[in-house]
Amino acid sequence: MFILDHRIERDSILIAELPLSQLRLQNDQRYPWLVLVPKVEGAKEVHELKVDEAQQLLKESNVVANALAIVTGCKKVNVANLGNVVEQLHWHVVARFENDLTWPGPIWGIGEAECWEQKKRLTFVESLLKEIQSNQEIKVFPA
Amino acid sequence: MFILDHRIERDSILIAELPLSQLRLQNDQRYPWLVLVPKVEGAKEVHELKVDEAQQLLKESNVVANALAIVTGCKKVNVANLGNVVEQLHWHVVARFENDLTWPGPIWGIGEAECWEQKKRLTFVESLLKEIQSNQEIKVFPA
Numbered sequence: 247m248f249i250l251d252h253r254i255e256r257d258s259i260l261i262a263e264l265p266l267s268q269l270r271l272q273n274d275q276r277y278p279w280l281v282l283v284p285k286v287e288g289a290k291e292v293h294e295l296k297v298d299e300a301q302q303l304l305k306e307s308n309v310v311a312n313a314l315a316i317v318t319g320c321k322k323v324n325v326a327n328l329g330n331v332v333e334q335l336h337w338h339v340v341a342r343f344e345n346d347l348t349w350p351g352p353i354w355g356i357g358e359a360e361c362w363e364q365k366k367r368l369t370f371v372e373s374l375l376k377e378i379q380s381n382q383e384i385k386v387f388p389a
Numbered sequence: 390m391f392i393l394d395h396r397i398e399r400d401s402i403l404i405a406e407l408p409l410s411q412l413r414l415q416n417d418q419r420y421p422w423l424v425l426v427p428k429v430e431g432a433k434e435v436h437e438l439k440v441d442e443a444q445q446l447l448k449e450s451n452v453v454a455n456a457l458a459i460v461t462g463c464k465k466v467n468v469a470n471l472g473n474v475v476e477q478l479h480w481h482v483v484a485r486f487e488n489d490l491t492w493p494g495p496i497w498g499i500g501e502a503e504c505w506e507q508k509k510r511l512t513f514v515e516s517l518l519k520e521i522q523s524n525q526e527i528k529v530f531p532a
Binding site for chain 1: 433434435436437443444447450451452454455458464465466467468469470471472473474476485492493494495497498
């Protein structure tokens with residue numbers, strides 16, 4: 247059975263269910279930062295997923311990254327699985343800007359998260375989900 | 390035409406040609422750190438690749454990550470495309486250990502690279518390529 251790690255649950259907000267993954271917004275308004283958590287019991291590494299699961303994760307990542315780039319107009323999208331702190335497989339999709347806090351360095355482990363202001367968050371999530379849904383490549387169930 | 394970015398060429402060593410990507414070893418013996426560079430003109434983002442190219446990159450990443458985990462016995466594999474400094478699409482596959490320099494933080498932008506000692510490098514590359522070739526899922530042409 248898939249059980250979400252309590253640290254992922256604490257640090258991010260479920261915004262939609264995708265066929266393979268939970269789509270979550272990291273609760274840190276310093277970056278437009280999404281996390282895909284494949285609903286696969288015990289998954290830790292992308293290369294340990296079944297072939298069809300890995301391909302679906304890639305597909306979901308690409309749809310989300312594309313929507314994120316369009317909605318934010320970012321300079322670069324960073325995608326990654328690190329998992330050094332929280333082992334449960336989670337896939338980062340982050341919009342980066344030349345004037346963001348840690349550009350051009352990575353975002354992980356820097357300073358303290360700033361929780362999203364609610365109105366700002368709802369507006370961002372609405373735009374993002376609309377863009378993802380317009381793609382029609384994957385089924386999206388808003389949370 | 391695919392042209393390798395001069396910074397990637399300077400900082401890493403070609404160890405094999407895969408169907409889509411150059412497989413390169415980052416010239417930094419602080420980490421077992423591989424870089425896949427898809428031979429696709431102008432590629433910057435995974436989500437901008439054609440579907441078959443993205444799936445092939447995933448396949449090559451998974452084969453390389455699996456071999457790297459077996460050869461090194463690492464705690465975790467980190468996979469990522471950042472590209473904030475060098476825009477050309479390059480995909481990191483890095484073996485991480487609980488006693489490595491920056492665990493559990495990310496590896497990028499920390500300190501100075503330590504060039505591989507040649508004998509150590511050749512031994513590592515030989516083991517890695519043997520493991521990748523044993524997989525038989527992708528064609529490998531050692532450099």
